[in-house]
Amino acid sequence: MSTDYGKLYVVATPIGNLADFSFRGVEILKQVDLIAAEDTRHVKMLLQHYGISNRVIALHQHNEDNAAKGLLQKLHDGQSIALVSDAGTPLLSDPGLPLVKMAKEAHVDVVPIPGACALITALSASGLPVIPFSFEGFSPRTSSARKTFFSAKLLCPTTWVFYESSHRILASLQDMAEVLPLDRQIVIARELTKLHETIVKASLANALALVANDDNMRKGEFVVLVEGAVIDKSDQVITPEHQRLLEILLKECSTKTAVAMAAEITGIRKKLLYQVALTLNDEEDSGEDASIHFPP
Missing domain, CATH: 1.10.10 (Arc Repressor Mutant, subunit A)
Known part of the structure; x- marks a missing residue:
């Protein structure tokens, strides 16, 4: 590997509370030649808060394949680049994989700068078993696809987690209630680290009723965690x-x-x-x- 190559830093940013940004993360964003961001307008609020004035370019799901090629050339030219998403750790249901993959294949150093992650934050406060667990990203957009997804997870014996948006959270829970037992324990974590942070652990039936009857429970960004099924291991028993x-x-x-x-x-x-x-x-x-x- 050429020592003249720049480095690609994968930088986790706060998911809500700006005080959660690490000292190292701030210093890296000040030092790099370029910041590749999911939404340039969003990240500039963070940069302004910490007095960072480095150049920012967009790297989002609609342009990342082409943009990644240009960024790789800049890395080859010796420039250092920080990859950030709107919030949390890049690549976890956020853009960035093509760039990281290209950089690794081109023997460019990829340096992780750890920090906030909504998935891990929710797991830590959920009260559900966390070892092992599976992360499913965002749930499907359509009702039929969600039901198929939930059906496939019906008998999963470990905790599983997915992200959901404010305009789909109610429909998603309604679809889940058509597939999973209503007494299955779930956790709804919304607006993590923000002013209206809410973490509710309840049966699926009670959680659905709460979201249906409370407008505030349909606002914000959501992490949904689902208790694993208790499975009879005998292959002779149909439960x-x-x-x-x-x-x-x-x-x-x-x-x-x-x-x-x-x-x-x-x-x-x-x-x-x-x-x-x-x-x-x-x-x-x-x-x-x-x-x-x-x-x-």
């Missing part, structure tokens, strides 16, 4: 949640596909799932109650 998953899949897929997907998600033998699916199909066709009775 109510297994049946619920099959019912959802059968509405969208053929029996063969629904069984294959359910087997992939649950680890249950296809033969056993297929028998249950046939029972559900027969009872639906006859108009009978399709629920299977489980022993206490």
Whole structure:
């Protein structure tokens, strides 16, 4: 690697409270030749607060593939660049991956400057198990896609987390309530580190009611955390949640596909799932109650 190359700094910025910016982060933004920002107007508020006057250019989801090539050339020319997003750690549901990937492939030093991250902040105060957990980014935009997403996570045994926007939070919880058990524990974290920070842990039913009945609970930026399912490890047992998953899949897929997907998600033998699916199909066709009775 040429010692003449510049360095790419991936700099985490505050997610709300400007006092959360690290001393190192401030110094890096003062020292670099260029700052690549998701929204130049947004980041300039942060820069003004800390008296930073370095040049800023836009690097967002609509231009990042082309912009990354130009930035890589500047790095090759010896310039140092700081990559920042609107808030939090870049690349976590924010732009920047093409630039970081190109830099790594070109043997340019990529230096992380740690700091705030809404995902980790929410996990730390959630009261849900955090090891292991999975992060799913933003939930899908359409109702049908969200239901498919929630169906795939129905039997996930570990805590899982996703981001949601203010204009979709209610619809997202409504879709979740059609798929997950209403007693499943979830955490809604909104406006983290800001004046109206709210972190609520409740059953899905109670959380949905809270968001539906309180206008303030539909404002801001959201992190939603979901308790993992308690799964019977025996492949000979079909639980109510297994049946619920099959019912959802059968509405969208053929029996063969629904069984294959359910087997992939649950680890249950296809033969056993297929028998249950046939029972559900027969009872639906006859108009009978399709629920299977489980022993206490």
